[in-house]
Amino acid sequence: MAGETATAAGRDFIRDIIDADLASGRTRQVVTRFPPEPNGYLHIGHAKAIALNFGIAQEYGGRCHLRFDDTNPAKEEQEYIDAIKRDVRWLGYDWGPHLYHASDYFEQLYEWAEHLIRAGKAYVDDLSPAEMRAMRGTLTEPGRNSPYRERSVEENLDLFRRMRAGEFPNGARVLRAKIDIASGNLNLRDPVLYRILHTAHPRTGDKWCIYPSYDFAHGQSDAIEGVTHSLCTLEFEDHRPLYDWLIDNLPVPSRPRQYEFARLNINYTVLSKRFLTELVRGNHVSGWDDPRMPTLAGLRRRGVPPAAIRDFARRVGAARANSLVDVAMFEHAVREHLNKSAMRRMAVLRPLKLTITNYPSGQIEELDAVNNPEDPAAGARRIKFGSELYIEQEDFSEDPPPKFFRLAPGREVRLRFAYLVTCRDVVKNGAGEVSELICTYDPASRGGNAPDGRKVRATLHWVAAADSLPAEIRLYNPLFTRPDPGAGGDFFADLNPHSLETLTGRVEPALAMAAIGDAVQFERQGYFCLDPDSRPDRLVFNRTVGLRVSWAKARGAG
RNA sequence: UGGGGCGUAGCCAAGUGGUAAGGCAGCGGAUUUUGAUUCCGCCAUACGGAGGUUCGAAUCCUCCCGCCCCAGCCA
Numbered sequence: 001m002a003g004e005t006a007t008a009a010g011r012d013f014i015r016d017i018i019d020a021d022l023a024s025g026r027t028r029q030v031v032t033r034f035p036p037e038p039n040g041y042l043h044i045g046h047a048k049a050i051a052l053n054f055g056i057a058q059e060y061g062g063r064c065h066l067r068f069d070d071t072n073p074a075k076e077e078q079e080y081i082d083a084i085k086r087d088v089r090w091l092g093y094d095w096g097p098h099l100y101h102a103s104d105y106f107e108q109l110y111e112w113a114e115h116l117i118r119a120g121k122a123y124v125d126d127l128s129p130a131e132m133r134a135m136r137g138t139l140t141e142p143g144r145n146s147p148y149r150e151r152s153v154e155e156n157l158d159l160f161r162r163m164r165a166g167e168f169p170n171g172a173r174v175l176r177a178k179i180d181i182a183s184g185n186l187n188l189r190d191p192v193l194y195r196i197l198h199t200a201h202p203r204t205g206d207k208w209c210i211y212p213s214y215d216f217a218h219g220q221s222d223a224i225e226g227v228t229h230s231l232c233t234l235e236f237e238d239h240r241p242l243y244d245w246l247i248d249n250l251p252v253p254s255r256p257r258q259y260e261f262a263r264l265n266i267n268y269t270v271l272s273k274r275f276l277t278e279l280v281r282g283n284h285v286s287g288w289d290d291p292r293m294p295t296l297a298g299l300r301r302r303g304v305p306p307a308a309i310r311d312f313a314r315r316v317g318a319a320r321a322n323s324l325v326d327v328a329m330f331e332h333a334v335r336e337h338l339n340k341s342a343m344r345r346m347a348v349l350r351p352l353k354l355t356i357t358n359y360p361s362g363q364i365e366e367l368d369a370v371n372n373p374e375d376p377a378a379g380a381r382r383i384k385f386g387s388e389l390y391i392e393q394e395d396f397s398e399d400p401p402p403k404f405f406r407l408a409p410g411r412e413v414r415l416r417f418a419y420l421v422t423c424r425d426v427v428k429n430g431a432g433e434v435s436e437l438i439c440t441y442d443p444a445s446r447g448g449n450a451p452d453g454r455k456v457r458a459t460l461h462w463v464a465a466a467d468s469l470p471a472e473i474r475l476y477n478p479l480f481t482r483p484d485p486g487a488g489g490d491f492f493a494d495l496n497p498h499s500l501e502t503l504t505g506r507v508e509p510a511l512a513m514a515a516i517g518d519a520v521q522f523e524r525q526g527y528f529c530l531d532p533d534s535r536p537d538r539l540v541f542n543r544t545v546g547l548r549v550s551w552a553k554a555r556g557a558g
Numbered sequence: 559u560g561g562g563g564c565g566u567a568g569c570c571a572a573g574u575g576g577u578a579a580g581g582c583a584g585c586g587g588a589u590u591u592u593g594a595u596u597c598c599g600c601c602a603u604a605c606g607g608a609g610g611u612u613c614g615a616a617u618c619c620u621c622c623c624g625c626c627c628c629a630g631c632c633a
Contacts, residue, residue: 011572012571012572016574035633036633037632037633039632039633069633071632071633072632072633074632075632075633125631128631129630129631132631133629133630136629137560137629138560138629139559139560139561139628139629140559140560140561141560141629142560143629170631171631173631174631176631183560183561184560184561184562185560185561185562185628186560186561186628186629187561187628188561189629192630192631194631195631196631197631211631213630213631213632213633214632214633215633218633234562234563234564234626234627235626235627235628235633236627236633237562237563237627237628238561238562238563238627238628239628240562241562260563262564262626267569273633315570315571315580315581315582316570316571316581317570317571317572317581319564319570319571319572320563320564321563321564321565321570321571321626322563322564322565322625322626322627323569323570323571324569324570325569325570325582326568326569326570326582326583328569328582328583329569329570329581329582329583330582331582332581332582332583333582335594335595339594339595340595344592373590373591373592373594373595374595374596403593405593406593414591415591416591416592417591418591447591448591449591456591457593458593459590459591459592459593460592461592521592521594523592523594524592524593524594525592526594547592547593547594547595548593548594548595549593549594550593550594551593
């Protein structure tokens with residue numbers, strides 16, 4: 001992507017392999033593919049794989065295909081196909097005309113299955129799933145050959161064709177590769193190539209009632225498409241011998257190679273489709289796009305820029321060691337991108353009234369406020385100031401602890417872009433809580449500086465009572481309370497009950513013009529974006545990520 | 559106990575026989591009308607451990623330890 005960090009593209013063992021393949025002439029043009037199964041939404045772990053595959057294709061002037069691995073109609077849905085395409089595009093990648101489905105190749109795969117049968121390298125097995133499991137052996141004991149293993153080519157062909165014709169019920173028979181039932185690699189113990197599944201397929205409808213297994217579909221699809229480097233995660237490592245066996249024994253048009261890298265893990269969240277699906281189905285979150293979810297849909301709604309995700313993927317790199325990345329690294333990438341682009345606005349999350357007694361009651365004046373100190377081109381805006389304002393509750397302390405620089409009785413601070421004010425009195429409600437601050441201001445400090453040059457330790461954000469809008473503010477915290485959710489045995493017990501905090505704050509009027517998804521920085525608070533739940537009379541903002549708070553640690557708070 | 563992998567700082571991660579990149583986090587300091595940003599500095603005599611080869615080893619050899627994956631007609 002243009003504009004990506006100037007740092008050199010990450011080096012990794014995959015790029016080293018490609019360099020060598022290019023140098024030796026084994027590869028002319030690099031072709032990769034991202035092969036999701038449409039049985040759930042994409043998450044940031046997939047983003048790593050997407051960035052790797054599409055990124056490599058871009059760097060080497062090759063191409064990357066989007067291919068749906070739709071070989072199991074029992075689990076796959078059109079909704080997921082649509083969502084995946086939307087998310088990959090949003091991430092910033094384009095597969096051009098190269099949109100494929102494993103189901104596009106069903107006829108060819110079927111023919112190759114017969115080819116294997118004719119070559120005496122595949123057979124129809126009548127064993128039940130339970131029998132097959134019992135005869136497969138264990139991790140330490142070899143399996144035993146199926147009694148159907150030596151059927152004739154003619155009988156296998158006949159049976160396989162009748163499987164296709166729908167003559168048998170689900171589970172009655174399968175087609176198996178004849179490899180080595182005693183192999184130490186369980187994937188080579190006569191793996192299933194085809195199973196009977198009387199289920200309609202999202203794309204092929206009722207045309208098929210037998211479907212190829214992942215192993216039989218994946219490598220052959222790669223070969224059909226001319227994929228040169230088939231990148232997948234570590235758990236498929238044991239499948240590589242099978243991948244190669246099939247390629248070696250079939251008249252495929254090209255010779256793809258599989259390489260495995262470690263999947264992404266991030267602490268305080270979960271990156272497994274199964275668990276994410278459970279969170280959605282169990283209503284632990286509002287949906288796949290709940291901003292607390294690590295899904296691309298959730299991150300988008302939360303306000304994370306796609307470029308930040310790409311950058312994060314690049315920083316994390318691709319290697320073969322299992323790892324658990326600190327979510328702080330992700331947040332850093334998000335802040336880095338938003339800092340440069342987000343307009344600054346003032347918003348008070350937990351309002352505390354502040355009245356300036358020596359400011360002419362009813363008077364309103366306009367002050368200049370820069371939109372983004374990081375980007376002069378972003379210009380400035382006018383904000384209204386009056387005698388009645390709101391500041392942040394946490395910006396006042398009646399009995400300030402050491403190192404607390406903000407407002408306190410008798411203390412003077414600056415109101416950003418406005419004036420220096422001094423707290424003269426504190427008003428409390430019946431419960432003894434501070435409900436209002438009585439202050440005076442220095443008329444000579446307009447803009448925020450006193451003519452005599454005196455300094456203040458703090459600058460507070462604020463909003464004018466009469467010129468601000470109420471808004472719902474949603475603060476998101478980690479979805480889980482422990483860095484490794486589920487490691488204690490119960491994944492749901494680790495859910496963070498405070499992962500969502502909803503507040504009603506007040507924001508400056510300029511925010512009414514925001515569009516859904518627009519990123520803004522609420523000064524001194526963090527980056528926020530307008531949520532789709534917003535209505536003209538009820539703005540709703542999501543906190544994408546907070547600003548760094550170095551002083552919070554000093555006082556032992558979070 | 560079978561097969562396949564992986565161990566470099568708190569977290570990622572380069573390194574491929576010549577004397578440990580970079581990022582995140584952290585810690586100092588400068589600047590600052592966001593306790594933000596930015597900037598400067600610090601942060602592995604050490605590469606899971608023990609032997610060995612070599613003038614020289616994170617890199618080669620041997621043994622040991624630890625962790626991950628595999629027994630779906632899921633992907």
